[in-house]
Amino acid sequence: MALPAGLTKRDLASALEEFAAAVGRQFVFTSDEHINTYRDEFGPLRGTPKDPVPSAAIAPGSVEEVQKVVRIANQYRVPLWVISCGKNWGYGGPAPRVTGSVVVDLKRMNRILEVNEQHAYALVEPGVSYFDLYRHIQERKLKLWIDGPVGGWGSVVANTVERGVGQSILGDFYNFQCGMEVVLPDGELMRTGMGAVPGSPTWQQYKWGFGPHVDGLFSHSNIGIVTKIGTWLAPEPPVFLSCQVSVPRFEDIVPLIDITRPLRQKNLLVNSAVFPPRLGRPQDPANLGGWYNKIGFYGEDKVVDLQWQHVQDAYAAIPGVEFKARRFTAPYDAGEMDAFGRTLAGIPGVGGYGYRGVFCSPILPFTGEAIWNMIHSFDRIYQEYGLRYFGEAIHIHQARALVAPATVPISLDDPKVNETAVALVRRLIVESTRQGWGVYRITTAFMDEAMAAFSFNNGALLRFHETLKDALDPNGILAPGKNGIWPSKHRGRQA
Ligand SMILES: Cc1cc2nc3c(=O)[nH]c(=O)nc-3n(C[C@H](O)[C@H](O)[C@H](O)COP(=O)(O)OP(=O)(O)OC[C@H]3O[C@@H](n4cnc5c(N)ncnc54)[C@H](O)[C@@H]3O)c2cc1C
Known part of the structure; x- marks a missing residue:
């Protein structure tokens, strides 16, 4: 069993006994078979000594x-x-940052506490997936729409606190968050x-309550369990129109973005x-083709x-632009829509x-020039590693x-591919930093x-986050x- 740094086997065994008394023995998982399900299937550190291994998982x-x-x-x-x-694929999966951590798996807390049709909101627990929420709304024939990431298996709570992205009117998930309940690091509610x-x-x-607005402190955070x-x-x-604007040339991305702004x-x-033409595969540089929005x-x-x-009318300024639209009216039949609809x-x-793969997701100014610059800067770096730039989508x-x-x-079985991935992502972060972009979200292995x-003023x-961390979670x-x-006890010693 992987041990957390500074703990003896005896300490960990005693802690696990107490966890079992708290949550039920059947919800404490320590077998290799179980632990493997809490490792990162998409992890670039797979097969290396740095790949984090939990000591146990518990499901309160x-x-x-x-x-x-x-x-x-x-x-x-x-x-x-x-x-x-626990399905944070591409950004670290269910795996912890440090080996020996106990994964607290909140899947069992999966109640939809309220869906309010009059005021158009839901209150949910962490284990509620987008499938669960959608099904709940459909079964009750509520006149409400949700939005989620492309995989409905993800959690509403996790995607909101991780500031995930969807593609509908509610696509900036954190923006639509309103009110949280949080267990603080000392157990306070x-x-x-x-x-x-x-x-x-x-x-x-x-959203705002009275006094400082603190919800953001629990997003991308390690000072609370939501x-x-x-x-x-x-x-x-x-009425819902599902539309597509296609432009024929690779360089048309510039006017496409500038007209969209x-x-x-x-x-x-x-x-x-906005998607590249060959979704799902790295682009063939000989045939880059156009884009669609x-x-x-x-x-x-x-x-x-x-x-x-x-x-x-606005996009008509781009030569060769094509438009498609499909019209749907309530009551909706999902079976009539294609995947994008x-x-x-x-x-x-x-x-x-x-x-x-793993994602490196920079935040760019909303200009065609910035996107063009990013594609070419990133592509030059990909080429240093024998690859070509592949961007999943540009979210607007x-x-x-x-x-x-x-x-x-x-790769699941080729360590060379993963060594390349680690080196390449690090280079992409360096480039994003050099250009002043920063990233919005990244795989756990690259969070440092x-x-x-984000280094302004030393x-x-x-340092502010660390002050909060030490005050609220002194045992780290x-x-x-x-x-x-x-936390202070790890600072400067992290691998
Ligand atoms: C092909 C593919 C497509 C994807 N598409 C999208 C997409 O469209 N949009 C998008 O945003 N992402 C996307 N992702 C990324 C990711 O897989 C999803 O966001 C996924 O839903 C996250 O998994 P989860 O909801 O189970 O989160 P979890 O694994 O449960 O949690 C993710 C992280 O959130 C934090 N967290 C979770 N729960 C809590 C809590 N209760 N309190 C405090 N912190 C918590 C933890 O740090 C945890 O590591 C995609 C990934 C792949 C591989």
Whole structure:
């Protein structure tokens, strides 16, 4: 069994006994067979001594059990790593940052506590997947739409706190978060925003509460375990248009982005995602081809038609541009939509492009020039490693910045491919830092490098996080190293 640094076998065995008393022996997993399911299937460190191995996993079934687990971890100084559905593929899977961590698997806490049709929100526990929430809404015939990542197997809580991206009107998940319940590193239970007012009817309706707004401290964070989250939903639109704008040449990405920006700023486009032509495979440099932008329009009959017409007029300036649109009206039949239509409508799918890799996702200014520069800078670096740049999509859910995940292939059985992946991702982070981009999210193995980019004034931001970490989690038990934030006992000693 992998031991956490500084713990004896006896200490760990005693802690596991206490965990078993807290959550039930059947929910403490220590066999190799079980532990393997908590390692990163997409991990670039696979097969190397640096690949983190948990010592155990435990699955509490209630908030009280989570609190007990945290208190026991403090007593024995056991590092914990929290997962909700544990499917963080491409960004680290269910695996911890440090070997010997006990994975706290929240899958069993999977209650949908409320779906409110009048005010269009849901309150859910961590183990609720997008499939669960969608099914719940469909079964009750509620007139609400959700959005999620391409794989419906992910957790609403995890994708919200990790600031994941979808492709519909609700595609910037964290933006639509409203109210949290959090177990703090000492086991204390806290509700944010209006949830701190006992009996408040507006916990999921008004984000800000009174005093400093702290919800963001629990996003990309290691100072709390989120046990409930509020998320805003969209009222079912009477009409949905699933549209595609295709441009023929590789360089057309520049006008495509520049024309999209003012449309997005004016809310004439509320969402969209730009894709390379050969989704699922690294691009063939001899035949780069064009791009397509998938756009959804959601709303009243004549309004969506006018919006789509206006948008077509704007893109018509690009020679050779082509438009496609399919119109759907409520009540909707998902079976009538193609895969992209379903994604734009927030209908969860099985996801996956048949491409195993890790993501490096820079944040870019919303200009064609910035995207063009990124593609070419990244492609030059990929070529140094015998590869070509492959970007999964350019996400346009905000009006002022773009998220453009670059994908780097890994292999289940070829260590050379993974050595290349590690070196290449590190180079991409260095390049992103040099250009001032930073990344929005990264595979666990590269979190230190990603955080190092945020270095203004001798790393004042990281020092602030470290101050909070040490004050709230003095024993450093909660997800040490997550997002490059280490507790004092690990600082400077991390591998
Ligand atoms: C082919 C492919 C397509 C993908 N498409 C998308 C996409 O469209 N959009 C997107 O955003 N991502 C995408 N991903 C990335 C990722 O796989 C998904 O975001 C996935 O849903 C995350 O898994 P999960 O929800 O089970 O999170 P988990 O593995 O449960 O959690 C992820 C992380 O969140 C934190 N966390 C989880 N629960 C809690 C909690 N309760 N309290 C505090 N912290 C917590 C932990 O640090 C944990 O490591 C894709 C990946 C692949 C391989």
